[in-house]
Amino acid sequence: MNRTLVVTNDFPPRQGGIQTFVAALLERRPPESLVVLASRSPGWEEHDAALPYPVVRRPTAMLLPTPATGRVAAELARRHGCDTAFFGAAAPLGLIAPALRAAGVRRLVGATHGHETGWVALPGSRQLLQRIAGQLDVLTYISEYTRDRLAPALAGRTRLAQLSPGVDVERFTPGVDGTAVRRRHGLGEAPVVVCVSRLVARKGQDVLVRGWPRVLERHPDARLLLVGGGPAEAALRRAVADRGLQHSVVLTGAVPFGELPAHYAAGDVFAMPCRTRRAGLDVEGLGMVFLEAAACGLPVVAGTSGGAPETVREGVTGHVVEPRSPDAVAAALVGLLDDPDRARAMGAAGRAWVEQRWSWTTIAATFADLLEGPAQH
Incomplete structure (x- = not known):
């Protein structure tokens, strides 16, 4: 052998x-x-x-x-x-x-x-x-x-x-139940945009927060679930408070790996508008979270950094957006929340693609x- x-x-x-x-x-x-x-x-x-x-x-x-x-x-x-x-x-x-x-x-x-x-x-x-x-x-x-x-x-x-x-397609699956996570964070039956990642500048959680009021204009009951810990957490909490978003934006802090599928499952849309920084030295090599989210049956909204666009079939499994534009990010989220049937179809297409390719x-x-x-x- x-x-x-x-x-x-x-x-x-x-x-x-x-x-x-x-x-x-x-x-x-x-x-x-x-x-x-x-x-x-x-x-x-x-x-x-x-x-x-x-x-x-x-x-x-x-x-x-x-x-x-x-x-x-x-x-x-x-x-x-x-x-x-x-x-x-x-x-x-x-x-x-x-x-x-x-x-x-x-x-x-x-x-x-x-x-x-x-x-x-x-x-x-x-x-x-x-x-x-x-x-x-x-x-x-x-x-x-x-x-x-x-x-x-x-x-x-x-x-x-x-x-x-x-991607472990047996662990990350549309069959995972996110009810307990929704209950823990008081999300109820609200439409939820979820981001699972370390809280660092490249991942773009700050742009999600800046664009979130535009989402609330269209979907006032929506919730933004930011899953993960990291050095940007304090600044993000301040940004949420400064914009008066405490009741619609939840930061979970660090979450054990075994609980991640349930956190994806608590969402209806996944978003991480990652952006390249430091003249290309700080870049997203691929972005496994987009593929894990797709495996869980969620449509994904990704930024343009590095290899991240390779994890999305544009218009089929989700969208790639300009990650420095809160308006562009919010527009993509609103479009998916406006049309739950289309969002679910994208999630199903993403699941099939992950099974076949990833x-x-x-x-x-x-x-x-x-x-x-x-x-x-």
């Missing part, structure tokens, strides 16, 4: 989107085909004891591409007969690729996750990515947007292939093909 050594800092129980992505990919591989080399994070011993494949943890909170890390990885590859290796994040650990190739690993795959589009704009980090790419057989990207930024900088040093995060079943098959393909070096 083709056995894979996974080298990653991004691994549970450490929390984060990349960690969730890597763990979900591995969950769908034959456990006997895996061995993982990772750093330590609180709770790692209990976490690893429950896994069906071996995990070796270096005694550090951050794996670095040092000669010692390369030696440990090479020894694991030899001991377990690994003929492929996967870097959960290609940079910087991909720098140990030569040590793995010398140990007999024939195929090396590294992942990117979106933030690398900012790296290639800076000379030092661009050279690092170029060096790593030249040592890999495949470098993955999550969206066409990120590919379009990476490809010119990497200049053909390796093959690029799309490997996007997937489910973990599809993504896992892509990952298998990437690991099992021929070596290029």
